[in-house]
Amino acid sequence: xxxxxxxxxxxxxxxxxxxxxxxxxxxxxxxxxxxxxxxxxxxxxxxxxxxxxxxxxxxxxxxxxxxxxxxxxxxxxxxxxxxxxxxxxxxxxxxxxxxxxxxxxxxxxxxxxxxxxxxxxxxxxxxxxxxxxxxxxxxxxxxxxxxxxxxxxxxxxxxxxxxxxxxxxxxxxxxxxxxxxxxxxxxxxxxxxxxxxxxxxxxxxxxxxxxxxxxxxxxxxxxxxxxxxxxxxxxxxxxxxxxxxxxxxxxxxxxxxxxxxxxxxxxxxxxxxxxxxxxxxxxxxxxxxxxxxxxxxxxxxxxxxxxxxxxxxxxxxxxxxxxxxxxxxxxxxxxxxxxxxxxxxxxxxxxxxxxxxxxxxxxxxxxxxxxxxxxxxxxxxxxxxxxxxxxxxxxxxxxxxxxxxxxxxxxxxxxxxxxxxxxxxxxxxxxxxxxxxxxxxxxxxxxxxxxxxxxxxxxxxxxxxxxxxxxxxxxxxxxxxxxxxxxxxxxxxxxxxxxxxxxxxxxxxxxxxxxxxxxxxxxxxxxxxxxxxxxxxxxxxxxxxxxxxxxxxxxxxxxxxxxxxxxxxxxxxxxxxxxxxxxxxxxxxxxxxxxxxxxxxxxxxxx
Ligand code: G6P
Numbered sequence: 001x002x003x004x005x006x007x008x009x010x011x012x013x014x015x016x017x018x019x020x021x022x023x024x025x026x027x028x029x030x031x032x033x034x035x036x037x038x039x040x041x042x043x044x045x046x047x048x049x050x051x052x053x054x055x056x057x058x059x060x061x062x063x064x065x066x067x068x069x070x071x072x073x074x075x076x077x078x079x080x081x082x083x084x085x086x087x088x089x090x091x092x093x094x095x096x097x098x099x100x101x102x103x104x105x106x107x108x109x110x111x112x113x114x115x116x117x118x119x120x121x122x123x124x125x126x127x128x129x130x131x132x133x134x135x136x137x138x139x140x141x142x143x144x145x146x147x148x149x150x151x152x153x154x155x156x157x158x159x160x161x162x163x164x165x166x167x168x169x170x171x172x173x174x175x176x177x178x179x180x181x182x183x184x185x186x187x188x189x190x191x192x193x194x195x196x197x198x199x200x201x202x203x204x205x206x207x208x209x210x211x212x213x214x215x216x217x218x219x220x221x222x223x224x225x226x227x228x229x230x231x232x233x234x235x236x237x238x239x240x241x242x243x244x245x246x247x248x249x250x251x252x253x254x255x256x257x258x259x260x261x262x263x264x265x266x267x268x269x270x271x272x273x274x275x276x277x278x279x280x281x282x283x284x285x286x287x288x289x290x291x292x293x294x295x296x297x298x299x300x301x302x303x304x305x306x307x308x309x310x311x312x313x314x315x316x317x318x319x320x321x322x323x324x325x326x327x328x329x330x331x332x333x334x335x336x337x338x339x340x341x342x343x344x345x346x347x348x349x350x351x352x353x354x355x356x357x358x359x360x361x362x363x364x365x366x367x368x369x370x371x372x373x374x375x376x377x378x379x380x381x382x383x384x385x386x387x388x389x390x391x392x393x394x395x396x397x398x399x400x401x402x403x404x405x406x407x408x409x410x411x412x413x414x415x416x417x418x419x420x421x422x423x424x425x426x427x428x429x430x431x432x433x434x435x436x437x438x439x440x441x442x443x444x445x446x447x448x449x450x451x452x453x454x455x456x457x458x459x460x461x462x463x464x465x466x467x468x469x470x471x472x473x474x475x476x477x478x479x480x481x482x483x484x485x486x487x488x489x490x491x492x493x494x495x496x497x498x499x500x501x502x503x504x505x506x507x508x509x510x511x512x513x514x515x516x517x518x519x520x521x522x523x524x525x526x527x528x529x530x531x532x533x534x535x536x537x538x539x540x541x542x543x544x545x546x547x548x549x550x551x552x553x554x555x556x557x558x559x560x561x562x563x564x565x566x567x568x569x570x571x572x573x574x575x576x577x578x579x580x581x582x583x584x585x586x587x588x589x590x591x592x593x594x595x596x597x598x599x600x601x602x603x604x605x606x607x
Contacts, residue, residue: 002098028601029072030080036065078121092163102154172211252395270411311413348376456585480579
């Protein structure tokens with residue numbers, strides 16, 4: 001989603017702003033722009049599409065200046081055209097904005113009634129007009145911003161540049177993240193620590209409602225009531241080097257291959273192999289009295305939650321409700337007193353999930369959060385913080401964050417079961433042993449990369465693809481279909497294998513490949529029966545199973561992908577890998593933009 005960077009610098013900033021924008025590319029965008037102050041004027045360049053287009057603009061027409069703001073825009077209001085790209089410049093005020101100003105129409109009408117003319121279809125331009133209007137009434141920039149912020153409804157992170165006050169940028173946040181960075185005689189603003197990684201490691205995260213005046217040698221932060229506040233300066237620990245893809249062609253490929261290591265890293269905080277116990281980073285939380293767990297998430301994180309529902313119900317015998325965040329908050333859910341609401345998110349900033357979290361808190365739920373970005377809004381609002389240690393995920397399509405979420409959720413399920421007295425010490429030891437085996441099994445799954453690559457062309461030619469799974473492999477079928485859609489743009493559906501007869505079987509012909517996820521085990525026979533129903537109708541099956549499953553049921557498939565034989569508990573962590581690799585290789589075969597697929601954003605900070 002939109003990305004912001006601002007530099008109050010001592011030297012030329014255009015190329016550094018561009019570098020910051022490149023670090024924000026992963027969030028997803030469809031136009032970009034940059035504005036600097038030079039010789040008492042605001043100068044701006046904007047371009048549709050990829051940053052290379054903006055870079056070409058800057059080569060053709062370079063920008064001077066030591067102070068500037070820049071933006072990658074993911075269109076919400078108004079098409080991704082140059083005219084709608086940020087920064088919006090009005091009477092010596094330049095604004096970049098991430099989020100949605102929900103009351104922009106009323107504010108625009110008000111500004112238009114004062115004779116102001118709008119140049120774009122965006123909701124964001126109104127912020128520039130409102131600030132310019134206050135300045136025209138004689139207010140100083142700080143007072144103007146303080147007057148405008150309470151009038152903005154919705155979610156925003158903004159950065160504002162003032163032609164007549166060239167040594168400063170004002171930033172503000174509410175519902176969308178913004179950080180300030182401290183340099184040597186320079187200061188910065190950025191959507192996240194990654195944007196600032198090449199500039200500084202010393203950063204402060206603005207809190208909800210904060211606004212900050214950023215000058216060369218100081219950052220003055222105010223809370224939503226305009227009181228001066230201090231926010232802790234932390235070492236971001238995000239090195240510019242994470243942008244190195246190593247030997248990989250894409251971040252997504254790198255992140256798929258990192259999974260055994262980051263899952264092992266994550267498990268270190270959740271299992272004690274010597275004592276053979278599961279342990280959460282925060283041990284003071286007892287699940288014994290929790291009557292019900294409500295899991296809420298979006299996208300891939302939702303599918304991790306779906307697997308967790310199977311585990312929590314199976315091991316801990318606790319009822320679990322599961323909801324997509326955007327549905328949860330508006331369906332007036334019944335939340336039992338003393339209940340636990342569990343939110344799962346890679347970014348910790350997804351607007352729908354964050355709003356759902358706040359809704360659940362207002363309904364008296366305890367809040368647990370499984371999150372990959374430890375400084376995110378969700379992490380900060382959790383009663384029980386369950387971090388994943390996947391490291392920064394750059395590819396838009398989530399991979400390593402998903403398997404790390406699964407690792408945490410498996411440990412959580414065991415902990416809940418223990419606290420509720422539903423799991424013996426011996427069973428706990430088994431869980432620890434199986435989880436500890438997961439990284440090696442994932443490595444073994446990755447060893448089939450070449451086989452998957454070799455068959456990807458078959459899928460690349462298809463117009464529709466079905467994924468089938470049962471039990472805890474059903475969410476994996478959904479995740480496989482999502483991955484394929486996201487990065488290869490092939491229409492794909494995930495189905496519970498047993499449900500296929502109730503509709504999708506009508507789609508089957510020899511042009512529709514069916515990917516069947518069927519580890520040998522309790523549900524294998526049932527899934528295989530569904531697979532045979534497909535084959536009997538000419539369907540082309542790709543069977544993903546272990547050697548035993550393939551020996552039993554592989555005949556008649558157009559391809560088989562062999563996974564190591566694993567305990568059912570860790571099967572989702574292992575079977576995630578072939579579905580990720582398949583989507584990856586199909587996308588590469590089709591020549592799509594794997595890391596930044598069209599229309600998608602990494603962190604969806606608007607509802
Ligand atoms: C976007 C991303 C997905 C991600 C989803 C939820 O749609 O493209 O990869 O699964 O958001 O994001 P979260 O950060 O909350 O896990």
